[in-house]
Amino acid sequence: MPDVLHTRHTFTAMGCPCLVEIESATPLLGEAVARRCEVEARRFESKYSRYLPDSITTRIIEGAGSHAVSIDNETSALLDFADVCFQESNGLFDLTSGALRHVWYRGRDSMPTGRCIEQALERVGWQHVERTVGEIYLPIPGMELDFGGLVKEYAADALVNLARDAGISHGLINLGGDISVIGPPTGEPAWSIGISNPESGGPPIAFIPLCEGAITTSGTYERFIVIAGNRISHLINPKTGYPPTSLLGVSVVASTAIVAGSLSSIALLMNEQDALQFLADSGALYLASTSGGEVHGDYRDLAGSTSH
Amino acid sequence: MRLQLKGRGQKPLLALTSAALALPAIAATQPVQTELSVRASRYEEDSVSKRQVLSGSDQRYEIDVQQFYLLMPVARDWSVAVGLAREHMSGASPWGTVKGIDGDSALIMTGATIHESRTEVSTTVTRYLKNSSLGIGITHSEEDDYEADAVTIKGDWDFNDRLTTIALDFSYSSDTLRPSAALTFGRVPRAEKQTRSFGFALTQVLDKFSVFQAGLSFTESEGFLSDPYKLRDVRPETRHAWSVNSRYRKYFVPLAGTLHVDYRYYTDNFGIQSHTLVSRWHQDLTEILQLVPSVRYYRQKKADFYLPTDDFALPLNVHQSSDHRLSTFGAVTFGIKGILKIDDWTVTASFERYLSAEKYGSTSADQEHPGLVSFNVASIGFDLRI
């Protein structure tokens, strides 16, 4: 058997630290694959970032209330996936909830008024979006669309498949906490994925073994906002216009990062009890931390030993 | 508020997972990459032993083949493939077989070295649907004395979560022969043949390391099936052939290698029956280099009307042929191939040695046909995927 060489490649894309860790027989191949992964990650960033003037997201938003925008197959497929998420979450997972971000923004010194939220809600609603083959139209002026909740996860899956196609059979892709792996590391049963403490973001509360598939972790601890002294989830319920009193953190294991990520996003858009019920019924493996400090889910035994 | 998430009786995980499979980077049935291949091959037959050549040249065939292939995804769910092959052949070929001085069969070879070339152009358009694909292809092949046009229709259906695939194909080919120097040698000046073939194959993923395929095909040829260049060669005007095929692939994790086993049983109304067994081993040497030794064993039983030597006393309407390809024989091929993958490129170099002899066959033939060939094929190919 040939010796195993590890290639670790880090970079920043899509606003978060990214890591490509792969095993290969030659450094040449490992580095070549890692470089291609970075190029692919940057392709997703430049294609879907809402902060870039030429991105497809920006063009779709610019057409809101005025014209339909033509989109490519990949974007169309992502929108199809988002549609399934919308159906499965009973309307909670909504790519058009962007207008609410302008109401619940970081640094705001008072809680928004009900009237202010109602106005924003008029510009929210996936059901209003008009789609024809190869085109999308946001019919309400000021309406927004954001792929932020999907692209990072989708990119993790794409990078894993790219590496796998290049012949890599052991590797890990971590795009800001969205992790997708190819096989276990050589000589070990699985990758050990550390789950940060949801209250502090400090030392891991559990290590979840993963040998194939993906794990995504999200929580209010890492991206909460504080308004008038209240710690608020960055995810806003698009139906009520208010942030839920959600779980502190949730990690989901599934076949692909996009599936795991959408399940954890949906769970965080719910109140704690609904979220726990949703996760238990979802069919996926998960670990959830409540604001009361409880740990739930398939991996709670793994967390038990370190949380006390 | 009680959420009605399970209203449709399907768990969100399943719904989302199947939706994710439609995303291009996660699972794509249609090719998402453009594939370009070029290959150059040289085929060289061993020369026939001088003792067995009664007349003509003892130099046998050499063929140089250049191939080009391009597969491109088009629009959302179409692909177009274009293939081009050019062959240049030179050498002599058996003209007839007679009893030699020592009582064994001897060959009359064509006198001068023949130079021929063949060009084949093919194109296939494939439409991909959610769980199926349908392709239509046409092929045109042309050489000085032979022209063939074929159309192929092929359909694939996968079900059982893409673990099972059924494929059906049909092809029709119409060939025209215009033998050279027909008048001088009393050959048929123009002849035609039509071939229809039907195939069925079932592919099944057995587990995460193995795949199996079983197939059945039927081919029917009608028209002029004889060899116009032989002194006396009279074959039936219809040929019905059946073949049963199976293919198996298994990856062995501890060995980092993949085993291929292919088997075919063939039978037709000429009375020929044959068995073909091919086995290959793909060994990963490094992440970028693979070595593939292979062995192929073939054996056939002769056609009912095969004669070791031409019988000029038989009436012209009685079937007979001394074509060595219709005799009882067997053949063994040993091959070695190296596959190097660098970035988007794959470089393949291979060498094969083919040995055919009566003694490799199962039943003993009356006599070994002196025309049985042994040959070498060396090939180098470059494939680019972008």
Next chain:
Amino acid sequence: MKLVALFVLLVVAGCQSVPSWERGVLARSDMQLEGSPTEALLNSQLYDSKEASAGGLSAAGAGCGCN
């Protein structure tokens, strides 16, 4: 055809499910049934012109007069 149908059922019934994320090995190029298209075409034309059996294991091409 009945035999074929029975065979199909037997094969399908005897197999385990392979989740999509465990199909990495099946996607390897050496796990494909058909090798490279140029190689398949070359082999079929080579053997079909030297032996009496044709079709089946190789991709169908147009007839050739390589007698």
